[in-house]
Amino acid sequence: MSLEQRITEARARLEPLVESIEQPAPDRIDATIPADKLLDVASALIKDGWSYLTTITGLDLGVEAGEMAFLYHFSAGALLVTLRVHVPRSEPIIPSVCGIIPTATLYERELMEMFGVTITGTPNTERLFLPEDWPAGVYPLRKDFDPSQPEIVVQKDAAE
């Protein structure tokens, strides 16, 4: 499939399900969707193995914006289709895609520990990268993460 064919196919799969589709780059298609549509649209993209979930990028849009965004990137040859889900920062909740993409568990574990998002139905809520003794409620990739707070300051010098 050429890139043009990929784009046509992507639009065909997305148009019945989403409000608007953007093309921010020659090889990228973006669609912003509400969280409750995520599973339906993701299923449409992976049907028949046309694309696979490459990764999920979490974005903290900031305390002022009051929103977080989760970008689900699907690779289809030369084309990258990204589903963008926005959630309120005060209560970030998204559904797990592990039901249809079991290997997404590693990505979802990373999002939970880094952003503090709740992912309903995810099979494994253990930390992936952060150590066991990392304090609860502290999310490094949030914009208001304060590395100087005492509970997480790592001892940088050998004890006397």
Next chain:
Amino acid sequence: MAETQNNNLLEEIIDGITSWSRINSPWVIHFNSGSCNGCDIEILATLTPRYDVERFGIKLEGSPRHADVLVCTGPVTRQQRERLQRIYEQMPEPRFVVAVGTCAISGGVFHDSYAVCNGIDSVIPVDVYVPGCPPRPEAIIDGIVKLLTSLKQAKEEQVA
């Protein structure tokens, strides 16, 4: 060609250590405290035919309980900090530590990250620092040789 130059370098180093026959061959264990593997592959390279560090009697050991020298890479991630401490504690005295690579010396490019300490000596005492990103195998061997040379001198002073 580079290979000839490297051979000359090695010859110089060998000359420097042919005199320490009175020291038992040091048993070395290796620990990766969260490095990018750059240093580790150069350490591993010292075991391969071109550098062949085993001909100097340096033996790579599996357990800290039998080791004389701990060769460490990485900036020490939070997760590895305690483990590094315990490995050091398990080594019988006299024990020595070689910090290999810029990360092991100062944390390197990661030094102000929330996730790392500032290198090996922020956790345990270090005897030899081998700078480089990564240091080449000759430099690593040279660092261990410098340690052994000073060990030899210390032993001679003891006996005298």
Next chain:
Amino acid sequence: MNNGNGNKIANKFVVPIGPQHPALKEPEHFEFTVDGETVIDATARLGYAHRGIEKTAESRTFVQTLYMMERVCGICSHVHATAFSLCVEKLAEVEAPPRAQAIRVLVAELERIHSHLLWLGVGAHEAGFDALFMYSWRDREVVMDILEALTGNRVNYSANVLGGVKCDVTDAIRDQILTGIDYLEERTHHYYDVVTTDAAFLQRTRGVGTMTKEQAMRLGVVGPTARGSGVEQDLRVDAPYAAYDIFRVNRVVEQGGDLEARFIVRVKELFESYRIIREVLDNLPEGELTARMPRRIKEGEAITRVEAPRGELFYYVRSNGTDMPDRVKVRTPTIPNMASVLHLAIGHQLADVPMILAGIDPCFSCNDRSVRLKSAGGDDVWTWEKLRKYGIDYYND
């Protein structure tokens, strides 16, 4: 044992790994639940090398971040730097000149060669074939010398700058590369023979860790691991970047789906890399090595996917108009491969686990991992070395 001229065969060899004290209470890297010999569940924790890179990038300039991203992984440093540079260049709407893009391809293929030879050796060691480890790492030194001559360093070559490259190919370097490639190509024929005909080697690889094409696609496996299961996927072909649109790559795909197939893919990819390198050197475009890059980068988002030696490497960079990135997201190929392999381990014999994991070519420092085994008899913590020896002994009995 003779001198270090490659004639020596190691009788006994220990890959440098740290021991695991069973009494230490800490998260294990891998956790396998077994019923007798069979794995019934598998998961992993990856905190040992977590350095907080993505967060740290937010308080570095783009230039500083480039140096940091080179060090995400010392084995495939160049592809990381290339992917990051391409993202920033997209954001700044700057194109690196053709000679620079060609040199990026040249270094990338040299890196692929070093990485595949490294893996061949480590994979052989995992299976108990230490002679093959020694031979492949000795041969690998040829590539290390070339990379050092071309870029100034054996590892972490730092060939990229934002906007291009900072090393050039002189006639002397060109000759060194061609001579080295000729030698390696001859040696690679020998490696191909070993991985396809050596009976002891095949016993550890044929029919082991098999993944069908359908499974591989569903699990989202990438790189040689996917291509060994017949998945026709290689970003250099599917979505050419740098100069891969000019220096075309042939996908190397095998249908076997097992560990043997993955070995074959990587060895055949070596031949393909030698060919690409010769083509690049024959047709190196004249011109500049860099394009001017602004210090402040326009607001926006850019995504670049490149074919690292282990598979698809994903970079997302978001800028906010300043000289520091707003967000850098990196997804290395080992993550989806590890996820799929954990899924795949279920139903396999424990003795096959070391080779299955080695087959995805995980980061070398994974050798320092420990393994928790849960069974009806209770919990046990093994060192990786113990698991590896278990696998070797299992097949030797």
